[in-house]
Amino acid sequence: MKKFKITGFILSILLLAGISFADVNFSGMAGGSTGISGITGDNPDFTIPFNAFAAAQLNLGSWGIFRANLGLASKNLIGGNLFTGQDATLKMNEVSLVLTKSGNAIKNYFGFYFGTYEVVGQDEFLQRQFGIEPFTSMVTRNATTLSTGIPLYDNYGTGFSYIMNFADAPGVLGFNFYVNETSAKIFKINLDIRTAWITKLLTIDLCGGLGVPIQNQGTGTEILLLIDTLYAHGGVSLLLGNRYTHSLFIQAGIQNLELIKGSSPSSFEGIDDLSLLVEARIYSKEFKTRVTAYSLHKETIKDMFYLQDTLGVVLSLYSDTIPVKNNNMTMGTYIIGSLSDQSLADVISTTAFATIPKINVYLTPFVSIPVADGEMELMGQLGGLDIVNNLHFSFQAKIGYKKTF
Numbered sequence: 001m002k003k004f005k006i007t008g009f010i011l012s013i014l015l016l017a018g019i020s021f022a023d024v025n026f027s028g029m030a031g032g033s034t035g036i037s038g039i040t041g042d043n044p045d046f047t048i049p050f051n052a053f054a055a056a057q058l059n060l061g062s063w064g065i066f067r068a069n070l071g072l073a074s075k076n077l078i079g080g081n082l083f084t085g086q087d088a089t090l091k092m093n094e095v096s097l098v099l100t101k102s103g104n105a106i107k108n109y110f111g112f113y114f115g116t117y118e119v120v121g122q123d124e125f126l127q128r129q130f131g132i133e134p135f136t137s138m139v140t141r142n143a144t145t146l147s148t149g150i151p152l153y154d155n156y157g158t159g160f161s162y163i164m165n166f167a168d169a170p171g172v173l174g175f176n177f178y179v180n181e182t183s184a185k186i187f188k189i190n191l192d193i194r195t196a197w198i199t200k201l202l203t204i205d206l207c208g209g210l211g212v213p214i215q216n217q218g219t220g221t222e223i224l225l226l227i228d229t230l231y232a233h234g235g236v237s238l239l240l241g242n243r244y245t246h247s248l249f250i251q252a253g254i255q256n257l258e259l260i261k262g263s264s265p266s267s268f269e270g271i272d273d274l275s276l277l278v279e280a281r282i283y284s285k286e287f288k289t290r291v292t293a294y295s296l297h298k299e300t301i302k303d304m305f306y307l308q309d310t311l312g313v314v315l316s317l318y319s320d321t322i323p324v325k326n327n328n329m330t331m332g333t334y335i336i337g338s339l340s341d342q343s344l345a346d347v348i349s350t351t352a353f354a355t356i357p358k359i360n361v362y363l364t365p366f367v368s369i370p371v372a373d374g375e376m377e378l379m380g381q382l383g384g385l386d387i388v389n390n391l392h393f394s395f396q397a398k399i400g401y402k403k404t405f
Contacts, residue, residue: 028056028405031143033305033377034077035398039385047076051144051303053093064100069093069115069146073303093146105168111161117176118161120194120207120235121152121251121275129165129172130198135239137249137279139292139314139334142305143377143400150300152235152253152275156180157190171197176209182256187214188231201241208234211256230259241281249279274344275300288332290316295344305400306364306379311347312338318366327370336362340386358386362394374403 032052039045055069074088096113111117118125123134124147136149159178166172176192192209211231233255241247253275275296282289292314294307301310318332339346340358366379376399383394 024061025059026056027059028054029146029402030054030405031145031374031400031402033143033398033400035396037394037396037398039394040392046078048078050074050077050088053144053146055094055146062100062102065098067094067096067098069095071144073144105166107165107167109161109163109165109174111163112159113161113178114158116151116154116156117159117178119151119153119155120205121237121253122147122149123237124149125194126196126198126203126205129163129196130170132198132203133243135203135243135249136237136251137277137292138290138316138318139306140277140304141377142303143375143402144303144305149237150251150275150277150296152237152251153233153255154180154299155190155192155233159190163194169197171195176207180211182211182213182231188212189214190233192233201245203237203239203242205237206234207236208232210259228261232257232259235275244283246283247281249277249281251275251277273297276344286321287317287319290314292316295347305377305398306334306366306381307336307338308362308383308394309338309340309342309360311342311344312336312360324370329370330366330368332366334362334364334366336360336364338362356388359388360385361387371401372403373405374401376401 030053032050034048034050036046036048038047051071051073053069053071055067058066060066069092071091071093072088073091092115094113094115094117096111096115096117099110101108101110118128122145123132123136126132127134127147134148140150141148155176155178157178157180159176161174161176163172163174173195176190176194178190179187180190181187188211190209190211192207194207196205197203211233212227213229213231233253235253236251238250239247240249255273257273277292277294277296279290279292293312294314295311296307298310301307313336315335316332317335318330320328320330322329322331338360340360342357360383362381362383364379364381366377368375368377379396379398381394381396383396385392385394
């Protein structure tokens with residue numbers, strides 16, 4: 001906690017200095033979603049979740065950029081009562097100050113931050129560095145996050161980053177040094193290397209590194225720093241093709257893969273921490289088709305707008321050129337087949353399907369409409385759950401809205 005307070009103090013001093021010596025202009029984005037969902041059967045259940053975020057950015061001229069991003073989440077607005085209220089989580093997603101320094105062919109970015117900072121898998125980093133349109137999967141879109149895509153590993157913490165942007169390439173190269181915690185509340189010191197490049201038919205964002213746990217062992221007055229385990233993590237987003245061609249989109253990531261001193265990698269035990277999404281995109285001007293296969297973490301799925309299960313296949317059929325006044329709206333449907341509580345490790349395991357898994361099928365029509373300089377997303381979803389063993393049904397109706405200001 002002390003190190004986080006020190007980081008906050010340093011960020012505050014640097015921000016005040018920047019405001020004093022720079023021309024400041026403000027921009028921001030906010031969004032939220034709510035709806036109703038339920039399941040039928042022997043134990044029917046209904047929930048009304050609510051999620052929202054607000055992000056602000058102060059551009060300090062050529063001096064730098066300050067950013068803050070706050071999130072709010074409630075699993076169920078009808079989960080409490082008049083006297084106890086409803087549980088909600090308020091989270092500081094990001095507080096950062098980025099100092100910029102331009103050279104002849106390179107622009108340098110020095111970032112000081114707390115929170116989740118430009119995590120690989122989401123398109124925030126590439127949008128900031130190259131100004132490109134979002135290129136991640138539509139099925140991972142969410143009105144309650146600043147950027148689209150899925151976090152391929154968790155880098156929530158406090159730290160420093162340095163990025164070199166080669167304007168003529170175009171490409172970037174840099175590193176990220178930060179401290180965070182494991183699920184077992186063990187502090188880690190992490191060093192990640194990152195690079196990203198864009199060409200006409202290739203877009204790639206690659207990041208990976210190691211985390212060193214901080215563990216003390218005391219012997220009397222003598223304290224030793226033990227390093228007998230390393231945590232590997234990394235991820236890649238890759239687009240072969242572009243927005244206007246047939247293309248293949250791939251995301252893969254691993255988090256907290258334990259590398260233990262003296263152990264032999266006889267089996268890939270870390271596959272449970274693997275995220276994978278592969279999407280074939282068939283392009284035409286009027287109508288688009290995408291086929292997506294995915295295996296994602298439970299922590300990732302719980303925040304998704306469309307996906308309910310950790311392992312599945314999606315057929316997307318939609319058009320994004322339907323005219324509405326001076327803009328276009330998007331309309332289509334997702335047909336989703338998925339398995340409950342399964343992962344890629346279960347699929348390749350020899351004992352994975354000793355019993356028939358819970359197979360779910362969802363039909364999800366959706367529409368995305370430009371409204372008041374923002375975007376409104378509406379979806380309805382009808383699901384057939386456990387269709388082989390014990391068929392019952394689920395339904396969802398959601399509305400989300402995101403606006404830039």
